[in-house]
Amino acid sequence: MVPYLRLEGIRKDFGSFTALKGIDLDIAQGEFVCFLGPSGCGKTTLLRVVAGLEVQTAGRIDLAGRDISALPPAERDYGIVFQSYALFPNLNVADNVAYGLVNRKVPKAQVQARVAELLAMVGLPGSEAKFPSQLSGGQQQRIALARALATAPGLLLLDEPLSALDAIVRVKLRSEIRSLQRKLGVTTIMVTHDQEEAFAVADRIVVMNQGCIEQVGTATQIYRDPATLFVAEFVGRINALPAMAHEGGLRVGTQILDCQHVSVHGHTSGRELRVYLRPEDVLARPIAPGDSNVFEGLIEKIEFMGPYCLVRVRADMLGAQALTVYLSLNYLAEAQLEVGSRLPLRLLPERMRVFG
Amino acid sequence: MSTTALAPQSTPVRQRVHASERIAHAALAGVALLLLAFLAAPLSTLLIKAVQDSGDRFVGLANFISYAQTPALMQSLWNSVWVSGVVTLVTVPAAFVFAYALTRSCMRLKGLARAITLVPLLAPSLLAAISLIYWFGNQGVLKGLMQALGIDQIYGAPGIVLAEIFSTFPHALMILVTALSASDARLYEAADALGTSAQRKFFTITLPGAKYGLISAALVVFTLVITDFGIPKVIGGNFNVLATDVFKLVIGQQDFNRGAVVALLLLAPAVLTFAVDHWVSRKQTAMLTARAVPYRPKKAPVFDALMSLYCVGVCVLILAMLGMALFASTATFWPYNLQPSLKHYVYGLLEAEVDVALINSLLMAGGAAVLGTLLVFVGAYLLEKTNGPRPLRSAVRLLAMLPMAVPGLVLGLAYIFFFNEPANPLNGLYHTLTLLTICTVVHFYTTGHLTAVTALKALDPEFEAVSASMKVPFYKTFWRVTLPICTPALVDIARYFFINAMTTISAVVFLYAPDTKVASIAILNLDEAGEMGAAAAMAILIAAVNAVATLLFMGLGWWVDRHTQAWKAP
Numbered sequence: 001m002v003p004y005l006r007l008e009g010i011r012k013d014f015g016s017f018t019a020l021k022g023i024d025l026d027i028a029q030g031e032f033v034c035f036l037g038p039s040g041c042g043k044t045t046l047l048r049v050v051a052g053l054e055v056q057t058a059g060r061i062d063l064a065g066r067d068i069s070a071l072p073p074a075e076r077d078y079g080i081v082f083q084s085y086a087l088f089p090n091l092n093v094a095d096n097v098a099y100g101l102v103n104r105k106v107p108k109a110q111v112q113a114r115v116a117e118l119l120a121m122v123g124l125p126g127s128e129a130k131f132p133s134q135l136s137g138g139q140q141q142r143i144a145l146a147r148a149l150a151t152a153p154g155l156l157l158l159d160e161p162l163s164a165l166d167a168i169v170r171v172k173l174r175s176e177i178r179s180l181q182r183k184l185g186v187t188t189i190m191v192t193h194d195q196e197e198a199f200a201v202a203d204r205i206v207v208m209n210q211g212c213i214e215q216v217g218t219a220t221q222i223y224r225d226p227a228t229l230f231v232a233e234f235v236g237r238i239n240a241l242p243a244m245a246h247e248g249g250l251r252v253g254t255q256i257l258d259c260q261h262v263s264v265h266g267h268t269s270g271r272e273l274r275v276y277l278r279p280e281d282v283l284a285r286p287i288a289p290g291d292s293n294v295f296e297g298l299i300e301k302i303e304f305m306g307p308y309c310l311v312r313v314r315a316d317m318l319g320a321q322a323l324t325v326y327l328s329l330n331y332l333a334e335a336q337l338e339v340g341s342r343l344p345l346r347l348l349p350e351r352m353r354v355f356g
Numbered sequence: 357m358s359t360t361a362l363a364p365q366s367t368p369v370r371q372r373v374h375a376s377e378r379i380a381h382a383a384l385a386g387v388a389l390l391l392l393a394f395l396a397a398p399l400s401t402l403l404i405k406a407v408q409d410s411g412d413r414f415v416g417l418a419n420f421i422s423y424a425q426t427p428a429l430m431q432s433l434w435n436s437v438w439v440s441g442v443v444t445l446v447t448v449p450a451a452f453v454f455a456y457a458l459t460r461s462c463m464r465l466k467g468l469a470r471a472i473t474l475v476p477l478l479a480p481s482l483l484a485a486i487s488l489i490y491w492f493g494n495q496g497v498l499k500g501l502m503q504a505l506g507i508d509q510i511y512g513a514p515g516i517v518l519a520e521i522f523s524t525f526p527h528a529l530m531i532l533v534t535a536l537s538a539s540d541a542r543l544y545e546a547a548d549a550l551g552t553s554a555q556r557k558f559f560t561i562t563l564p565g566a567k568y569g570l571i572s573a574a575l576v577v578f579t580l581v582i583t584d585f586g587i588p589k590v591i592g593g594n595f596n597v598l599a600t601d602v603f604k605l606v607i608g609q610q611d612f613n614r615g616a617v618v619a620l621l622l623l624a625p626a627v628l629t630f631a632v633d634h635w636v637s638r639k640q641t642a643m644l645t646a647r648a649v650p651y652r653p654k655k656a657p658v659f660d661a662l663m664s665l666y667c668v669g670v671c672v673l674i675l676a677m678l679g680m681a682l683f684a685s686t687a688t689f690w691p692y693n694l695q696p697s698l699k700h701y702v703y704g705l706l707e708a709e710v711d712v713a714l715i716n717s718l719l720m721a722g723g724a725a726v727l728g729t730l731l732v733f734v735g736a737y738l739l740e741k742t743n744g745p746r747p748l749r750s751a752v753r754l755l756a757m758l759p760m761a762v763p764g765l766v767l768g769l770a771y772i773f774f775f776n777e778p779a780n781p782l783n784g785l786y787h788t789l790t791l792l793t794i795c796t797v798v799h800f801y802t803t804g805h806l807t808a809v810t811a812l813k814a815l816d817p818e819f820e821a822v823s824a825s826m827k828v829p830f831y832k833t834f835w836r837v838t839l840p841i842c843t844p845a846l847v848d849i850a851r852y853f854f855i856n857a858m859t860t861i862s863a864v865v866f867l868y869a870p871d872t873k874v875a876s877i878a879i880l881n882l883d884e885a886g887e888m889g890a891a892a893a894m895a896i897l898i899a900a901v902n903a904v905a906t907l908l909f910m911g912l913g914w915w916v917d918r919h920t921q922a923w924k925a926p
Contacts, residue, residue, distance in 0.1 A: 013368075053821050055371045072374035073824035080825045086818035088837045090923045100826025131923040151826060 002065060004029035004187050005050070005155065010059035012045055012211075019045045020056070021211040030185045032178065034198035037208035038234065043191045044159060046208070050189065051157055052076050064154055078155040079148030083163050085140045087132040093119070093143055094128035100151045118146040121180065138169040145177065149184070156181070158190040162197060174201055195235055199223070207231050229355045232276045239282070239323050241275040243354070250275060250354065253319030258292035258349055274355050279310070281351035282325040284335075284343055293347040297323065299339050302332070313345065376829035380742040387735040388748055391755035393782065395798050398770035399762065405773050406616035419617045429614075432596040433621065439513055439597065440581040440625075443520040447528050448574050450521070452566070454670055455532035457663035459539075460562075462655045464664070470533075472671045475678060477526050478906070479899035480859040480876045482586035484519035486883070486892045487680040489591060495691045497680075511593030519587045522677055524580050525670075528573040535569020536562075541649040568636040575629035583622050583763030586861045586876075590883050598622055599765055599862075606769060606866065616773070619766045630761035678899075685893035701897070704882065704890035712871075713878035714897070720793045720864075720874055721857035721905075725850040728797035728804060732849055736808035737838065741820050742830060760802035764862030767799050772866045787869035795867060796857045804849040811845035812838070840920045847916055851909040855902050 003026035012020040019042045027033050035043035048054040050061060052073040060069045068076050087096050097115045106114070119125050122142040132140050141161055148156060161177070162170045178201040181188050192198050198205045199219040207214045207222060207230075214234075215227040226232035233240070243252045247269055250257045257275075287294055297313030300322060307329055314322045325345065327337070337343060373381070409415045423429055454473065458466050476484065492502045492510035499510075507514050539562070547557050585599040592600060598618055606615035684690055688697045705711045738744065739752055759767070775786040785791040815838065823833040839846075861876045868877055875898055882891040 051821070051825065052371065053824075055369055057368045059369070069369055070372050072371055072377065073821065074374050074376070074827045074829070075372075076825075078825055080822060082816075082818045082822070084816050084818060086816045086822045088819065088833075090837060090840045090920065092923075099823070100828060103826065103828045103832065133923060147822075148825070153825075157825075 003027055003062075004031070004064060005189075006060075006062040007046075007050070008060040008062075010046065010049055010061070011057045012042070012049060012054060013057045019211050020049070023059070023211075023213060025206060025213065025216070027187060027189070029187055032181050032188045032190070032201060032203045034202035034205045035189065035191045035208055036195060036198045036205050036235075037193065037214075039193060040210075041208040042211040043193075043206075043208050047157055047159055047189060047191045050155075051078060051080055076155075077153050078157050079151065079153040080157040081141070081144045081148050081159065081161045083160040085132070085137075085144045085164075087140055087144055087147070089132050091131075092128065093124075093130050093132070093135075096132070096143055097147045097150055099147060104151070114150065115146075118150055119143075121149075122146045123176065136169075137165050138173055141165065141173060142176075145180075149186070154187065156186045156188040158188065160191050160193070162192070163194070170197070171200075177201065207235065209234070224351075226276075226353060229274075229276075232353060232355070237279055237324065239277045239279065239321075241277065241318060241321050241323075243273045243275045245269055245271045245273055250352075253315070253317050253321075255293075255295060255317045257347065257352075271356070276353040276355065277323075277347060277351060279324050279326045281348045282323060283346045283348065284325070284327055284331060287344055287346050291346055293349055294344055295347075296342055297325075297345045299337060299341045299343070302337075302339060304329075313343075315345070374824075374829075376831065377742070380738055380830055381744045381748075383734065384738040384742070384744040384748055384752060387731065387738060388752050388755070390731065391735075391752065391798075394794050395755055395758060395762075395801075398767070398774035399758075401773040401777075402616050402619060402766065402770040405612055406620050408613060410611075410613060419613050423614055423617045428596070429601060429618070432598050432601045435513070435596060436582050436598040439516055439520070440578045442517050443524060443581045444574050444578045446517075447521050447524050447577050448532075448570060450670070451525055451528035451573065452532050452570065453663075453666055454525075455529055455536050456562075457667050458533055459536040460651070460653050461660050461663040462653050463660050463667065469667045469671055472674055473526050473529055475899075476523055476674065478855065478859070478902040479678075479681075479895050480586060480861060480879060481519070481523040481584060482590045482861070482879065482883075483681055483892075483895040483899065484522040484677055485515060485587045485590035486888065486895060487677045487684075488515050488519050489888065490680045490684045490690070490892070491676075497691075509593075511591055512595035515591035515593075516588050516595065516597070519591055520581045520584065522674070523584075523587065524577045525674075527580060528577050531573040531576060532566065532569050535566040535572075537650075539565055539651040541651040544651060572633050572636050575625075575632055579626045579629045579763070582625055583765055583862065585765055585865060586880065589880060602765055602769065603865065606772070612773065615769060619769045622763050623761070623766050626763050626766075627761045630757075633760075634757075681892045682896055685889060685896050687889065690889060700887075700889035700893035703887070704878075704894045704897075708878065708882055708885075708887065708890060710875060710878045710882070710890075710894050710897075713873045713875045714894075714901075716789060716792075716872055717858055717875040717898070718901070720789060720796060721854045723789075723793040724796045724800075724857040725854040727793065728800070728853040729846055729850040731797065732801060732804040733808045733842070733846060736805055736812055737834065740809060740812040741815075741834075741838065756805040757802055759798055759800070762799075764799050764860060765865075767795060768863040768866035771795055771863070787867065787872060789872045792864050792867055792872060792874065793857075795863050796860060797853065799860065799863045800853055800856045804852060807845055807849050807852070808842070811842045815841060843916045843920045844913060847909060847913045851906065854905055854909070858898055858902050858905070 005027040007023050007025040010020050010023040011018070023046060035046060037043045045054055049056045052068070052071060056069070060067065062068065063076060088099065091099070094115050097118055098111045101111045101114060115128060116125065119127060122145055124139060124142055127135070127139075127143075132143065135143065145161075158177070162174055165173065174197055190201065202219065204216060204218055205222050206216050209230045215222060215231045217225075222231060222235055226235060232238055241252050243250045243257075245268060246256060250273070252275060295315045295317045297315040299311055300314055301312040303310040308326045309329060309332060311325050311327045312322050313325060335343065406419055407414060407416060409418070457463055458470060488510055490496060491498050492515070493499070496502075496510065502510065543561050544557060547561060552560075583599060585603065588595070588597045588600050589603075598621060602615050602618045602622070605611045605618060685700050686696045686698070687693070688695045688699055705714070735752060735756060739749055739756070771791065774780060775782055775791060777783060785794075819833060819837060820830060823830065859876055861880065864874055865877060865880070868874060873881075875894060879891045879894045879898075882894060
C-alpha cells in the first residue's frame, strides 16, 4: 500500500549544524504517529519541514501521492496546532474557527453550521461569542484544534499541543484528541517530549535523537524491545549493568547469568557489554527453589512513589552496580523490609537486553 | 518502495514562493529602496564629500588635516566635548535620583511629577535657552545673583550647560525609570532574609541592576548635547561648538568639504552610543526573566519626604524655566513694561509671518505622523512576520537602526549634499516640504521602528504559519489580526513623529526655503533678529500645539482601545 505521507532522505542544515540527518519515514492513512525525543533531537524541525514552515536542505516529501517537497505551506494540505495555541486574540471563537472557511467563500449559513458542529465536536458548544482570553488554556487548545480541523485537512500536525497545560487537563485532553482522531480518521503527527503521552495516544512512536530516527514502533515495541542503547535509556526507567561475554553467556560481577533467551553469540568471550533490565523485570516474588539468576540484595534506599516504591538494592554478586527495582508497598510491609534489610531477587532472563 | 537510492542533491531544496508572498517580497524591496534613497545614499555622499576638495577631486584625508590645523575649529571640538561631559555628569545623577524617587519611594503624586518632567519634550530645546536669557541675560531678573556667584554672563558655556541639562533631563529620566523599573523584588527579599543593610542593597543590587541604564543614559545625554544646534545658537554667544561650526562652514562659508569633516566628528559619538546601546540592550534583556516579581516600595517616612523634597525642587526648576518663557512672551516690553499682552504673539504670527511657518510645521508633523507611521509599521511587519530574501531583510534591518546613530545635523547636511546635486533625479525635492517631511521621518525612524517591532514581537509568532496552513494569504491576516492588535502602538508611533516633527531644528535647518520654513526655524530667525519676546511666544505656541496634540492622541488612543481592544477585557 502506498503510504499517505512519505519522507525520503530529509536533511536539514542550520548553518554548520545539521538538525536532521536523512530521515526516511512512511506514515499510513489514518495513523496517529508521535515524534518522541529529548529537546533538540529534531522532532519539531521535522514537523515544521512537513508543514513547509522550514525548508529541508535535501529530501523529498510526498503527501497523498503528491510531491510537496517544494510547495509553500498554503499549497500543502494540513491543519496545525501549536503549543502556544496561536489563537487570534482579537477575534472571537467563531471567527477563529471559521478563519480558514471564510477565505474559501463558503456561504455564511454553512460556515455557521460548520463552526457549531466543530465546537460541539471539541466539547465547547455555544462558545462562539467568547474571546480567547476568556477561556482556560485547555479550552483555548480545543478551539485551536477545531480551527485546524475546520477545513477538513488530510493531515493534522500537533506541535507539543499539551505541554503548556497542567497535568490533569493534559491527560484528559490527550485522550479526547485520540478519540477525535479515531472518529475522523485524520492522519495525525504529534510532537512530544513526554513518553507517557506518546504511549497513551500513538499508533506508532518515532523515537528521535540528534537528528536521526532511533526506532519506529508501537509503544510496547519501544518499551519492551528497544532497538538501540539510546531508546533503552531514554524510554522508561532502566538498570544498566556492566557485563562480560562469557562462553556464550554473560558474566555480571562474579555471577554467570543464565541467559539463553538473549543473543550474545555475536560477542567473543571477554568482550565488555552492558545488560539492560527494567526495574519491573527484577522480581522479589515469586521465587521458586531452583530458579536461576537469583541473588541476594541489600536495600540501600527506599523512595516512596504511592502504591509502589523505588528500591535501590546492591548485590555483591553483581559487582559494584546498584539496581533499582519496583516493590509494592504492601510487599515491603508484609516482609518488613527497610533500609539495610536483605532480600532475594530474581532477574528475568527473557527480558534482558544486551548492547555492546 | 522505490529501491533506487536518493541521488545526493548538490543544490538545496528551494521552496516555491507562493503568489501572495511575492507581494510581501516586493513591498520589502520597496521599503529597502526608500531607505536607500533617503538614508544610505545621502550619508554616502557626506562621506565622499569629506575626502574631496571643492572641485570634487579625491584628496584623501587633506580636509581632516586642514581641520586639525585650524586652531579655532579645534577649540570648538574641545568646547563641545567638555560642555557635553559636564552636562552628562550633572544630568545623569540628577535624573537617577529622580527616577529612584519615582520607582523606589512611596512619595505622592508620582504621576504629576512624571508629567511635569515630560513637558520640556513638548517644546523645541531652545526654549530653555530663551528662558535662561530672561532669567540671567543682560536684562535678566537674577543677573545680579548669578554674578555674585562668580559667573560673569550667561551667554556662552554656562548658558549652554544649564539649558542642555534642562532639555536632556527628560531623556535621561525615561531611560533610568525603565532601568530601575526592571527590578526583581525577589533579589531584595533574599537580601532582607540575609539581613543586608539598605546601603549594601543599593550598591549590590540596585546600582548593578541599573548599570546598563546608566551607561545608556550617559551616552544618550552626551550625544544629544554634542549634536544640539538650537541651544548653542541662541545662548552660545561667542562660545563656538561643533554644531554651530557646521552651520557656519556650510551655510556661511559654503565650505561643504570641511563641513562634512565636522559632521563626521559629530557622527562619531553618536555611532559609539549606538553601538554601546545595542550591546547594553542585549545584556539588559537577559537580566530580567519572565518570572521576576516587580518591586513594590515600602513606606519609609524620612526617605519618602527627602525624595519628595528633591522632586519638588526639580519640578519647580522645570516649571520656572517654562513659566519664565510664558511670562516673558506675554510681557508688553521686557523688562520695563510687564503688563500682560498678546503683542508678541500677534507680532510673531502676523508680522513675522510665523503663521505660515506654523502651518508648514503642522503639515510636516501631520505628514510625518501619517507617512512615517505607515512606513515604519509596514517595514517592521515585513521584517518580523514575512520571510523575504535574507540579504534584503538584513539590509532593511540595518537601515532601520541606522538613523539612531545619525544626528539630525548630520542627516540634514547629508540631504543638502545629496539632493542639492543637479544631476540627482530627486533634485526636484530640494527645498520642498515633502523633503522636510521625509527627512524628519528618517531622522526619527528608529524609535518608531523599535516600538513597532516590540508590538509585533508580542504577537504569537505562529499566526502566519497557522494562516498559511488555512490557505489564508498573509495580507488578510495582517488586516484582520495584526493591524487591529497593534493599533495602540501605531497611535504611539504617530504621536512620537508628530511631536518631534514640531520641535525639530537640527535636520531641517539646512533644508528649508523661505516658503517652506517651519515654526521651529522661525523661532531661531526671530531670535537672530533680536525679537526675543516673539521667539519665546512662538516656542510657547509650539509647546501648546504639542500639548493639544498629545491630548488628541491620548483621546485617539482611548477610542482605538475601545474599538479594537475589546478582546483584552476579561
